Amino acid sequence: MSASHGRPKKGSLPPGGTAHSAKGAQTSATFLLDGQPVPFDEGQTILEAARAAGHYIPHLCWHPDFPPHGSCKLCIVKVAGRHVSSCAMPAKDGWEVESNTPEMNGERRALLQMLFVEGNHFCPSCEKSGNCQLQALAYDLEMTTPRFNHFFPDRPVDATHPDVLLDFNRCIFCELCVRASRDQDGKGVFALTNRGIHKHLVVNAESGCLGDTDFSKDDAAAHICPVGVILEKRVGFAVPIGQRKYDARPIRVVAMEEDKP
Amino acid sequence: MVTDAVVTDADLALESILDRYGRWPTHLLQMLIAAQELDGWLPPARITRLATALGLPRARVEGVAGFYSFLYLRPVGRYRVLFSDNIIERMQGSQALMAALAARLWVEPGKVSEDGLVSVDTTSCIGMGDQGPAALVNGQPLTRLTRERVEAIGDLIRCGVPVADWPEEFFRVDDGVCRRDGLLGLAMAPGAALTAALARGREGWLAELEASRLRGRGGAGFTTAVKWLACRDAPDPHKVVVCNADEGEPGTFKDRVLLASRADLVFEGMTLAAWATGAREGFLYLRGEYRYLLPHLEAVLAGRRAAGLLGADIAGQAGFDFDIEIHLGAGAYVCGEESALLESLEGKRGTPRIRPPFPVTHGYLGRPTVVNNVETLAKTCLVALQGGAAFARTGTAQSTGTKLLSISGDCPRPGVYEFPFGVTLRQVLEACGAERTQAVQVGGASGVTLAPYEFDRRIAFEDVPTAGAFMIFDDQRDMFEVARNFVHFFAHESCGFCTPCRVGTALLKGYMDKLADGHGAYRDLAEIEWLDRLLKNASHCGLGSSAPNPVIDTLVKFRPAYERRLGRADFEPAFDLDGALARARQMTGRDDAGAHLSNAPEAQP
Structure with a gap:
């Protein structure tokens, strides 16, 4: 399943009149992102257009292969005094969008702190350390304390599957595994139940055990978790900490390279 | 694992529930509500059977069931007593009544009695604020609770008397109409408004509605005619009319009265909307707390069908086909938000959608959908009968009627x-x-x-x-406790979709409780104000962005109520060292002075 809105791969500012969607018409729609002009196509979201023009906006639940979800709120930007999810908001000509500002980054930092305290995140002992988007964003946005009280929720791990371990302690409810399993694997292994602060992942088995589902370590859903919930067994620490994805360079650099053609 | 299972009566009953709802996944919530009747809760095997029969992943069915407060995935008592926990009922003494009932039944609030007989707990406002303290017993509202009544209820439960055999007086719900004007004073024969609107023709009827400048009574105040026109003009020809009867805002109960005594006005308003927009499908989404009104509402619908006011060729107008189906909610305030309501109508978790697109173009199953409040729809009857100009003569320039x-x-x-x-x-x-x-x-x-x-x-x-709630607090009330009650409400009702609301409401609750426990410091007020701002700015829907309202307002207008709870320190840790010893005190059976930290003798070197 691909994103509902096309993702034009533009390297830099287009000269007027480049190829456009079937609707044609608009040729030079732009908005300003932190003062920089960003061109976009009709229907493109702020985040997509920004990425295409080489500007990174932090995000966790957004993924290029899926329609916008808008739950993590890390991609929040300010438009005409309103705070909106840039992943879900279609861009409009002439908008002035604030993203990389002390105010927006301050809110993002608070959202990260919320995600940290509602779960049980012990980075130093986590297999995903250095490959984890939550941790990488926390470094990049200079989160130095958890600020709020920890909730210390009781979230038992599920080790029933022969190849995959589920450590729910780290779940941030981005629903990428839910969407990947449903839309890409055609299985529906994951779903969310309960609500509010008690919301949590469940798997598709009466026993509640991943081992009783048709989940496979080759599923798309097995490789999409931005944090350390879904881990393949017996391959722990194959790459030493210090040499991992976000260890050398910040996520805002890595994320922009990944999606380039 | 269930392939060779014996087919039980419950399985057969489940089959008939499936058939009743046509095995449509859109009716999943309705089927779960009906299936719960079988055992009082939803055992895992029943969830599995339901999922298999509908061809849905089991996890999705479990996810839907887990979302709603009135669906139980674990056994509950054969009697389930839920005390309405709005601040108004608390002021009426609901907490003491609940404690008295729980003590009489030897059950801990929030838990099931060991014999499985009864569970006693709280629930969000059930819309009986004018005749509280109130509670639900197995879904039926109990009003005007007193100490004596609670004792009688305890005895009825202990003797196993079926709820249907309890004294009728316990369940008496009055309309309590104290002041009538255009709407409540109206005595309309069913069909009269419709006849008037049909006589004007579609365009003429919409012109009257525009002239009335009627705005939505659910609180947001969107102009009704603009909404209907946008729905009518949306390209998809399959339009839908939805009546939002999920009156969950604490302290509101006016829709209850309209549904109980003026249901014809509400259904006629929906039919008027169908006439204007070309809709053939209508839904009334009734909050689970008002389930006791369902038989009455179904009877009114049946009467209207018999009178030719619903169904095919309504009121003799060839090709005007429209009917209304009632869907039940199951205890989720967020479903009052229109896009969450549509998700719930589709049998899903009540999570608000990303907007745009808006329901008028992409609503129920992606179809152009008008969602209107109960009162708004009832008022359209007045517009049809009197004409828009007459309607607009009452009220103010921007708020007619x-x-x-x-x-x-x-x-x-x-x-x-x-x-x-x-x-x-x-x-x-x-x-x-x-x-x-x-x-x-x-x-x-x-x-x-x-x-x-x-x-x-x-x-x-x-x-x-306002959507209509008007809660009054006299000079003896503690406005901090009012705000704290509302914060608890929002934390309980947050759907948990977006980070700021899911975690922010829980954190806010923590800060308010910290103050209530006497551990507050000035630093906490700053943190509360910062959380308020973040919730307001960053939340996905109106629940999160309005959750801090009571705190913001009371902090400004009743600040002493907060400040008298603060210690002298700028900062006090939330972690309560002495509180942490409570477990140890309980285990050792000690509660003397020496078992408390502040009284402990100085540690010896």
């Missing part, structure tokens, strides 16, 4: 009052006899807290907008 207010709290005459828009708070307070009023919460928990210096402000979209 009247508004139903649900008045509760510290006043001698609580109930439903219909006032023309533009009425001042002072006039309302006089009408219901309130004295020594310290504050009024207008618009429910998500509304505004108004102090005496604001009592000359007016109920109108241009001044104080």
